[in-house]
Amino acid sequence: MPNPTLRFQMTASGGLTQPMADRISFCGLDQIPVPCRAQVRDGVLNIERPANESGRVLIPYHVPDHGEMIFSTGTLMYRDRPYLLEVELARGKVNQIRNQLSDWMMLGLQCPEPVQASVRRMIGEFARGVTAIKSDPAFAVEQSRRALALAIETADLIADTYVEQALALRHRGSPQLPTWLSGRLPPRMPAPPIAELIQTAFNTFSVPLTWRNVEPQEGSYNWDEYDDQIAWCHSHGAPVIGGPLLWLDPAGMPDWVKNWARDAEGLAAFACEYVSTIVGRYRGKVAMWEIAARINSTSAVRLTEDQRLQLAIRLVDTARRNDPDTPCVLRFDQPWGEYLAQGREHDLTPLHLADALVRSGLQLGGVGLEFNVGYRPGGTTWRDRLDFSKLLDMWSYLGLPLHVTITAPSKPSTASTTPGAVQAVPQGSAWSNDMQAQFAQQMLPLLMSKSFIHSITWGQISDGESAEFPGSGVLDEFGRAKPALAAISHLRRLHLH
Numbered sequence: 001m002p003n004p005t006l007r008f009q010m011t012a013s014g015g016l017t018q019p020m021a022d023r024i025s026f027c028g029l030d031q032i033p034v035p036c037r038a039q040v041r042d043g044v045l046n047i048e049r050p051a052n053e054s055g056r057v058l059i060p061y062h063v064p065d066h067g068e069m070i071f072s073t074g075t076l077m078y079r080d081r082p083y084l085l086e087v088e089l090a091r092g093k094v095n096q097i098r099n100q101l102s103d104w105m106m107l108g109l110q111c112p113e114p115v116q117a118s119v120r121r122m123i124g125e126f127a128r129g130v131t132a133i134k135s136d137p138a139f140a141v142e143q144s145r146r147a148l149a150l151a152i153e154t155a156d157l158i159a160d161t162y163v164e165q166a167l168a169l170r171h172r173g174s175p176q177l178p179t180w181l182s183g184r185l186p187p188r189m190p191a192p193p194i195a196e197l198i199q200t201a202f203n204t205f206s207v208p209l210t211w212r213n214v215e216p217q218e219g220s221y222n223w224d225e226y227d228d229q230i231a232w233c234h235s236h237g238a239p240v241i242g243g244p245l246l247w248l249d250p251a252g253m254p255d256w257v258k259n260w261a262r263d264a265e266g267l268a269a270f271a272c273e274y275v276s277t278i279v280g281r282y283r284g285k286v287a288m289w290e291i292a293a294r295i296n297s298t299s300a301v302r303l304t305e306d307q308r309l310q311l312a313i314r315l316v317d318t319a320r321r322n323d324p325d326t327p328c329v330l331r332f333d334q335p336w337g338e339y340l341a342q343g344r345e346h347d348l349t350p351l352h353l354a355d356a357l358v359r360s361g362l363q364l365g366g367v368g369l370e371f372n373v374g375y376r377p378g379g380t381t382w383r384d385r386l387d388f389s390k391l392l393d394m395w396s397y398l399g400l401p402l403h404v405t406i407t408a409p410s411k412p413s414t415a416s417t418t419p420g421a422v423q424a425v426p427q428g429s430a431w432s433n434d435m436q437a438q439f440a441q442q443m444l445p446l447l448m449s450k451s452f453i454h455s456i457t458w459g460q461i462s463d464g465e466s467a468e469f470p471g472s473g474v475l476d477e478f479g480r481a482k483p484a485l486a487a488i489s490h491l492r493r494l495h496l497h
Helices: 084-106 112-128 136-174 192-201 224-235 255-260 264-282 305-322 337-343 350-359 385-396 431-447 483-495
Strands: 006-009 026-029 037-041 045-047 058-062 067-072 182-184 204-207 241-243 286-294 329-332 366-372 401-407 451-460
Touching: 045 084, 045 401, 045 483, 058 084, 058 136, 067 084, 084 112, 084 350, 084 385, 112 136, 136 385, 136 431, 182 192, 182 483, 192 483, 204 224, 204 451, 224 241, 255 264, 255 305, 255 350, 264 305, 286 305, 305 350, 329 401, 350 385, 366 385, 385 401, 385 431, 401 431, 431 451
Parallel strands: 182 204, 182 451, 204 241, 241 286, 286 329, 329 366, 366 401, 401 451
Antiparallel strands: 006 045, 026 058, 037 045, 058 067
């Protein structure tokens, strides 16, 4: 019996290619992204799922002047007649915006007339299209494209309004917000003039005590670099975020440990010994421990989800025995679960995995989220700020402080022949220094506006280090400041201590 198939009629100008279709995912009523088989053939997008279940389809789609973004349809049932792709993408986005605005207005958001007018135009364009589906499908598609472009602009207006009012409300209680704004220190500290600029931008620093670099050979530790970095932070009165201590990926694990990648017990024993050693050494000098990162997504170790949970619990318990007074955090990357659509064997979304850890009684001091926006693979495809806000609000239901790590490119990627190499994906146009600064100006205030987000870390200060996500630093490879550094400094002066 053939698998049930959702069909979408496309137009030649829609621009949905097979590589884009390969990144489509399906969400059932449980909201878990699951693999599906998507094929573009003869102007029709066919999406096969093993089960005959209604749900939403998450589709990358290019909108002129805005670039490629992820859009969600509404909940669709299986039927023989194809859906019109643009109509369903516009329907999903328009409904999302209306619902989000309604929720925020119920909480007290004041919606100015320009925003209301933009919402009316968006709804009007979509309504003219959707009522013409049977009589003039081409007109319905064209109107839906216009509605989709207006929806993106309207979402930006609503996000600006929300951020402005939410920050104003937070500032009523405190002229300077207590949020940590952190930067991940490079192996070599910049020269004094640039170091002073960094100090004006960040009030906290992340020292990456990565297992691979600290213990390159079993029992042989490199302390000097990290001793110097922590001493430098203390000399400037900046709290230190230590870690992540354990990255469950090839870049974070020592080569000598990889022989144990299939042995859950052996890997846990070595990892706990490392955590015990490093936490014992820097106890009292670190304000927060990031114990592990990417425990949800990595394929570097062949551990089941249950084994990952048990490893995380043992690592946190080890850290707390050695330093019971310092909060411990576990970090999850790709929080939308993009990796779940790639056919890997996972049963839990990132949020469900975190919830399982919280329900286990583990004494976590917070949960970390990692967004590497604009990169592929391993990154986050661009979504608008309403999507980010909704996701962050969902994670806040865990009842723990959130600690967000975020990066974005400042330049296009050079051609690479390395299989699976991380590339910066163009967003409308190729990434640039100014686009990176604009991203920081828009995204960081949204994060600051949410009181449950206790720290924000820019994932890389300098491009001079061997960077996993190239071009994401606020200093270039020659140590020169980029516009993003000035943007971050300005935001700190406006909002933080």
